Amino acid sequence: MARYVVVLPLTPLAVGDEFTVAQWPLHVTLVEPFSTELDADVLCEALAALASGPDERPISVAVGDDAMFGPRRDILVSLVRDGGEIAALRSGAIARLRDAGVGELRPRADFRPHVTAKRHGRVRRGDRIELGTLALVRLRPPETSHHGRILGSWPFGGPTAVGD
Structure with missing residues (x-):
């Protein structure tokens, strides 16, 4: 079994990009x-x-308050104020993955969109960000020591080309 995650990157990602945690x-x-x-x-x-999809276009959102996530509440994140667009896109992605045959989806009922602060960057309260790309990431691919590889990256409203 392979592990995946679906993300909305703040900057477009290319198929084949790899990165560590x-x-x-x-x-x-x-x-x-x-x-x-x-x-x-x-x-x-x-x-x-x-x-x-014809209704899909970049989502412009504001960054809200910081919060601490994780089991030990030690991961700094910045919450994203969703006007409903992220929630609708999330529902659509979950439905499409289930329709495709993914059986192990366990979406969190307490889902709160956020951007995790990293050493190389973060967003801050009041920032406006545009989420214009949907990406599929393979977690811990077996043929590499990297922790993530972009398998598909699609701009909203763009062509339906599938990643390698």
Whole structure:
């Protein structure tokens, strides 16, 4: 089984980009990590169709208060004020992944969109950010020591090309 996560990166990511946990690009997680035996192409097709929908366009949001996340409340995040667009996109992504056959989706009922602060950058209260890309990340690919590889990256309203 492979593990994946669906994110909204703050800057576009290219298919094949790899990074460690410390180097994760700033993003809002749209669908929490999940495992599946489905081929990545199946997941990419489902998500590409979502991103290219006629109603999909970049989401502009404001950054709100900081909070502490994680089991020990030791991970600094900045909450993102969602006017409903992120929630709707999240529901659509979950529905498409389930329709594609992903059985292990366990979306959090207390989902709060946020951007995790990293050593290489963070967002701050009052910042406006534009989320214009949907990306599928393979977590801990077996052929590399890296912790994430971009398998698909689609601009909203863009072409339905599937990543490698």
